[in-house]
Amino acid sequence: xxxxxxxxxxxxxxxxxxxxxxxxxxxxxxxxxxxxxxxxxxxxxxxxxxxxxxxxxxxxxxxxxxxxxxxxxxxxxxxxxxxxxxxxxxxxxxxxxxxxxxxxxxxxxxxxxxxxxxxxxxxxxxxxxxxxxxxxxxxxxxxxxxxxxxxxxxxxxxxxxxxxxxxxxxxxxxxxxxxxxxxxxxxxxxxxxxxxxxxxxxxxxxxxxxxxxxxxxxxxxxxxxxxxxxxxxxxxxxxxxxxxxxxxxxxxxxxxxxxxxxxxxxxxxxxxxxxxxxxxxxxxxxxxxxxxxxxxxxxxxxxxxxxxxxxxxxxxxxxxxxxxxxxxxxxxxxxxxxxxxxxxxxxxxxxxxxxxxxxxxxxxxxxxxxxxxxxxxxxxxxxxxxxx
Amino acid sequence: xxxxxxxxxxxxxxxxxxxxxxxxxxxxxxxxxxxxxxxxxxxxxxxxxxxxxxxxxxxxxxxxxxxxxxxxxxxxxxxxxxxxxxxxxxxxxxxxxxxxxxxxxxxxxxxxxxxxxxxxxxxxxxxxxxxxxxxxxxxxxxxxxxxxxxxxxxxxxxxxxxxxxxxxxxxxxxxxxxxxxxxxxxxxxxxxxxxxxxxxxxxxxxxxxxxxxxxxxxxxxxxxxxxxxxxxxxxxxxxxxxxxxxxxxxxxxxxxxxxxxxxxxxxxxxxxxxxxxxxxxxxxxxxxxxxxxxxxxxxxxxxxxx
Numbered sequence: 042x043x044x045x046x047x048x049x050x051x052x053x054x055x056x057x058x059x060x061x062x063x064x065x066x067x068x069x070x071x072x073x074x075x076x077x078x079x080x081x082x083x084x085x086x087x088x089x090x091x092x093x094x095x096x097x098x099x100x101x102x103x104x105x106x107x108x109x110x111x112x113x114x115x116x117x118x119x120x121x122x123x124x125x126x127x128x129x130x131x132x133x134x135x136x137x138x139x140x141x142x143x144x145x146x147x148x149x150x151x152x153x154x155x156x157x158x159x160x161x162x163x164x165x166x167x168x169x170x171x172x173x174x175x176x177x178x179x180x181x182x183x184x185x186x187x188x189x190x191x192x193x194x195x196x197x198x199x200x201x202x203x204x205x206x207x208x209x210x211x212x213x214x215x216x217x218x219x220x221x222x223x224x225x226x227x228x229x230x231x232x233x234x235x236x237x238x239x240x241x242x243x244x245x246x247x248x249x250x251x252x253x254x255x256x257x258x259x260x261x262x263x264x265x266x267x268x269x270x271x272x273x274x275x276x277x278x279x280x281x282x283x284x285x286x287x288x289x290x291x292x293x294x295x296x297x298x299x300x301x302x303x304x305x306x307x308x309x310x311x312x313x314x315x316x317x318x319x320x321x322x323x324x325x326x327x328x329x330x331x332x333x334x335x336x337x338x339x340x341x342x343x344x345x346x347x348x349x350x351x352x353x354x355x356x357x358x359x360x361x362x363x364x365x366x367x368x369x370x371x372x373x374x375x376x377x378x379x380x381x382x383x384x385x386x387x388x389x390x391x392x393x394x395x396x397x398x399x400x401x402x403x404x405x406x407x408x409x410x411x412x413x414x415x416x417x418x419x420x421x422x423x424x425x426x427x428x429x
Numbered sequence: 430x431x432x433x434x435x436x437x438x439x440x441x442x443x444x445x446x447x448x449x450x451x452x453x454x455x456x457x458x459x460x461x462x463x464x465x466x467x468x469x470x471x472x473x474x475x476x477x478x479x480x481x482x483x484x485x486x487x488x489x490x491x492x493x494x495x496x497x498x499x500x501x502x503x504x505x506x507x508x509x510x511x512x513x514x515x516x517x518x519x520x521x522x523x524x525x526x527x528x529x530x531x532x533x534x535x536x537x538x539x540x541x542x543x544x545x546x547x548x549x550x551x552x553x554x555x556x557x558x559x560x561x562x563x564x565x566x567x568x569x570x571x572x573x574x575x576x577x578x579x580x581x582x583x584x585x586x587x588x589x590x591x592x593x594x595x596x597x598x599x600x601x602x603x604x605x606x607x608x609x610x611x612x613x614x615x616x617x618x619x620x621x622x623x624x625x626x627x628x629x630x631x632x633x634x635x636x637x638x639x640x641x642x643x644x645x646x647x648x649x650x651x652x653x654x655x656x657x658x659x660x661x662x663x664x665x666x667x668x669x670x671x672x673x674x675x676x677x678x679x680x681x682x683x684x685x686x687x688x689x690x691x692x693x694x695x696x697x698x699x700x701x702x703x704x705x706x707x708x709x710x711x712x713x714x715x716x717x718x719x720x721x722x723x724x725x726x727x728x729x730x731x732x733x734x735x
Contacts, residue, residue, distance in 0.1 A: 050513070051513070108644065109643050229694070254689070257695075259695060262643075265646070265647070273686075273687055276684070277432065277684065279687075293543075312543050423688075
């Protein structure tokens with residue numbers, strides 16, 4: 042192909058793509074125009090008739106794809122529950138795979154510009170971008186998952202995932218044959234360390250001899266690395282695995298090796314039917330419904346919400362038939378105790394694995410203590426990365 | 430002793446993905462074309478392979494589908510880069526981004542699927558030898574094929590006429606053109622073969638290594654394979670060595686973490702990269718040797734008749 046032919050090919054391609062883009066933009070504008078006029082007339086007709094306002098526009102920013110079968114999947118199920126419960130009072134949208142960087146700020150500003158007045162950011166890393174956008178948009182409510190900074194129009198919500206980890210630990214302690222269980226950890230932040238510790242405490246409540254091994258993937262989502270981490274735990278003797286990562290790779294590796302594992306964030310039963318013992322799930326529906334109702338009723342205030350089994354936000358589901366009845370009964374007892382508040386997981390005496398006493402006998406650790414845990418309890422092997 | 434046998438077995442498994450992709454990129458780069466789209470090709474091949482495995486239940490058909498997907502994408506890349514002479518690096522990056530998005534789009538309906546559990550592979554008599562049995566002979570057949578393929582590729586490049594022509598095209602396309610060889614067609618074939626191999630690697634990830642599909646599941650292995658090809662100075666045996674080294678140190682650092690070793694996990698995570706770069710740089714530190722091995726026309730466009 043000579044240079045002039047190449048130039049003409051490129052020119053034709055450029056014209057073609059610009060023409061196509063123009064056509065697409067033109068088409069979509071035509072579609073939007075009639076729908077907005079219909080909506081406007083409907084709203085005008087409805088307003089004097091019932092005095093009801095336009096639906097509350099809600100937007101969600103997800104860290105990963107809805108199809109991850111884990112963290113984001115659970116959030117989207119919460120969004121769907123919200124839509125089902127409040128129907129025409131709300132209009133929800135979501136954006137997937139929003140990176141935890143300056144790009145997140147652009148996405149949140151976009152959401153505000155599109156008229157959303159209740160915005161959910163479902164990952165820790167959105168904290169700073171959300172704060173910035175919240176400061177510039179006082180009339181919009183912002184909800185940040187798993188964070189800790191708030192503002193007048195931005196509040197924090199979280200789930201007591203450690204309760205799910207504790208209940209999984211109870212099953213693990215009873216099912217292990219080697220007295221060694223493992224955790225594939227994501228990033229060494231207090232939330233994950235707390236889950237590892239609670240898993241250990243749960244296992245020790247039925248099997249005091251159990252040891253816990255931990256490997257860190259240093260990412261929330263990396264299926265090949267999660268597989269390698271799980272494989273190394275199994276090679277090291279662990280036969281029941283918990284994960285704090287977002288894909289089903291750990292469960293699949295356990296299935297391949299004939300060991301046991303738990304589903305995390307969502308019900309992962311069908312990813313590894315032989316290996317699956319139970320799934321510690323996040324149920325975001327109840328909180329999302331409450332937040333939307335707050336916004337609709339005008340009673341939205343800032344604060345810090347931390348819900349668990351009691352409020353229906355955490356559950357251990359799909360417990361396998363391989364788990365013996367007496368072990369299942371123990372889990373049910375813990376669940377009932379968490380529901381009515383009579384059972385506390387972090388009740389002293391609890392010592393860290395370097396021998397220091399962390400929670401005194403007779404006392405119960407409070408939320409502030411739990412929110413900043415940086416030590417491993419006795420029974421976990423190794424040090425917390427980065428801790429002094 | 431048993432732990433080390435298992436570690437060795439895990440190394441072979443982990444290194445195979447990088448080795449196959451690295452060898453594919455080697456064939457590519459030996460003809461003078463840099464294909465930065467390895468990650469995108471591997472992702473599209475991963476979903477192609479996974480979808481095929483879900484619908485047909487056959488691993489080998491899945492590898493074939495992955496190879497086909499990789500070859501098609503590489504073919505498109507080849508036409509752009511070889512006939513329209515677009516910048517190879519930019520086009521490769523575009524291919525990578527396209528592959529990420531396209532695979533995510535096509536794979537939306539496959540995230541809830543799972544594959545039947547795979548049978549355990551074991552070479553009949555050799556896998557019972559006390560230490561080396563579990564260490565070396567209980568792998569998926571693809572692991573052994575990779576080693577055989579490396580030997581085959583070395584013979585092809587350095588002992589066969591076709592390999593000589595390929596290397597000639599990579600060193601000096603003008604001279605090859607003057608001698609009458611169809612330089613651009615040879616380059617396209619090399620690019621498509623490279624793409625097919627990257628495709629096999631991608632399908633291996635989604636069908637054997639981590640049998641599931643989620644968006645972005647290759648998680649950077651394509652980029653690692655690209656770097657590996659450069660650090661291994663374009664020699665097949667060194668690519669195999671680098672791949673196993675990287676895979677081995679990755680499993681070793683997880684093993685060390687599991688043992689509770691008092692080194693921070695973030696430092697341990699750096700180990701595979703440091704070790705591979707370190708060893709390969711040491712082996713290949715002779716500058717004359719590097720210049721002798723790098724295809725001289727790598728990354729440069731070729732205009733016949735100019």
